[in-house]
Amino acid sequence: RDSTPAMDACLLYRGVLPPGLSVPSWVRRQRRVFIARCGLERTTCQRLAPSRSEGFRPEQQIFSVWVRQQSPNLFPEVHGNARAWCTSSTGVSFTLLALMSCVAGCFVFIRRRMSAIFRAVPKRVVILGGGFAGITLARELAHKCAVTLIDIRDFFEYVPGVPGAIVGSKPLSLGSWATHVGSSSDQAVVQKGLAPRSRLNQLHRRIKEVAPISAQFLRAAPSQSVIVRHGALEVPLQGKSSATMETISWDHLVFATGSLYPSPFKPSASQSEHAEKAERKQRVEHFASAASKIARARHVMVVGGGIVGVELAAELAKAASRAPRRITLVHGGARLMDDLPASAGERAAKWLRRHGVNVLVGERYVSVPNDSKTIKIANTYRGVHSGTTITPDEAIVATGARPATEFLSESEVSDDVNPEHIKVPLDGSGRIRVDPKTFRVDCKFCGTLADDGSSEQQPEIYAIGDCVAKPADQYLASYAHWEAEYVASRILRGAVVGSYKCPPRLICVSFGPNDGLIIWGDRILCGGFLAAVFKLIIEFWFKNFLPAPYSIFRHLPMLREKLPSKEK
DSSP states (O other): OOSOHHHHHHHHOOSSOOTTEEOOGGGTTSSOEEEEOTTSOHHHHHHHHHHHSTTOOTTSEEEEEEEEEOOTTSOTTOOSSEEEEEEESSHHHHHHHHHHHHHHHHHHHHHHHHHHHHHHSOEEEEEEOOSHHHHHHHHHHTTTEEEEEEESOSEEEOGGGHHHHTTTOBTTBOOOTTTTOOSSHHHHHHHHTHHHHHHHHHTEEEHHHHSOTTSEEEEBOTTOOOEEETTEEEEOBTTSOTTOOEEEEOSEEEEOOOEEOSTTSSOOGGGGSSOSTTHHHHHHHHHHHHHHHHHHOSEEEEEOOSHHHHHHHHHHHHSGGGOSSEEEEEESSSSSSTTSOHHHHHHHHHHHHHTTEEEEESOOEEEOOOOOSSSOOOOOEEETTTOOEEOOSEEEEOOOOEESOHHHHSOOOOTTOOTTBEEOOBOTTSOBOOOTTTOBOOOEESSOSSTTSSOSSOOOEEEOGGGBOOOGGGOSHHHHHHHHHHHHHHHHHGGGGOSOOOOOOEEEEESSTTOEEEEETTEEEEETHHHHHHHHHHHHHHHTTOOOOHHHHTTSOOOOOOOOOOOO
């Protein structure tokens, strides 16, 4: 008391204040109250009070309140107003919690308001094509954009499984097209068509089942041209007059029309011209008819030694009862599967020859026309260099894939065309030219958009999938999926996503239902039964459009072999 009487009074007094002092209501619930003289510094009280009081924890925070002294004789050293200090270990927590709640509430409110503003005017994205690339892109954008998906068919077909479907087989399951052959040839044809028809139905999905619910799906009329204008697309729809063109507005236009293969590998546009409502049934019947002809044949010739031709020849060789009896695979290149490593082509040739397939490489065979109108001559093919002739019962062309861009090449630009008409650039094979770093199409206007004679801005037009001009080894379903993911990110986020980085090539080649090769880049990872299991997983994964994130695969090693430099 002698040294610091005021401070001692502050430290020794604790408990309930006696009558004469009024304390604010929020202080009455505190456990301790300390009285200090007004002249004492606040920092001194904060430093000394915790250290000199019994039962006071140093980590407790000190709050200051004002106390009115009604009885001047209670503390003689204290005159006028006095400052009361109270401690609380939970006061700070509640205060911080309240502040954080307010900040979080403001953040949620602002975010909802901004989302409502952006949802009021969503980006309009029009996608032409309902294949791997088109459906993947629609699924990526449907939650934030107004997506319109346009295709000439109302179903999706898993094309990599078609070679096996010709004999009614799938990975880890043998074909059964010749197991129910009856006594008569007609009955045999009907029975043989059952398994391919059933297998093809397994490869089909309705577009409305795999496309997002929020996306609008429209069916375009086949064999009709499409007019691309700035911000609008004029397309003929099925069920309407051919002269009626539907105008669809867009902010972003994406071409994902894919490619066309010779029948029966892919449904052609001609199969949709006369059967709009029953197109899927027509495709199945047409495929089953082609499969029955192959099953009846004694000699089948497969033209083309790419991945499709090799898989088809292997499926025919492993089919039940070995029907057809003789199989010939011809390829104009130096080896099978030119786009894959040389070791893969060598292993494919050895496997096929070991299973009775006659493999002819390095010779291109052309069809010999039948000049006789009275005598029916079977299919005849002659080698261009050697002159050797082959006369098969059935010939399957597994080469000659072309882009499905006829609707762009058929559109003629006249002198009186609208100035907003856009011409999509195509290369010599009919594929769309794009910037390989962004997949953006460098379109050309057939007129001008602005009054000063210049275009206002480059339209947001992209192209992905098999309709794009790109390296030959990238025409795979996996690359169509990754390209769709990248373009979706670019539409949503803009140029901040950077340039497209090609992921490594990962492919599985089937040698029948229980054998094959898994290839990563230019290296063969494994083969045999493990490859068949991997093929089955791939079919299930991509047929159901499960995620294959581009953001992860783009960082994987390419495992490509460097080409040796040529010495001059």
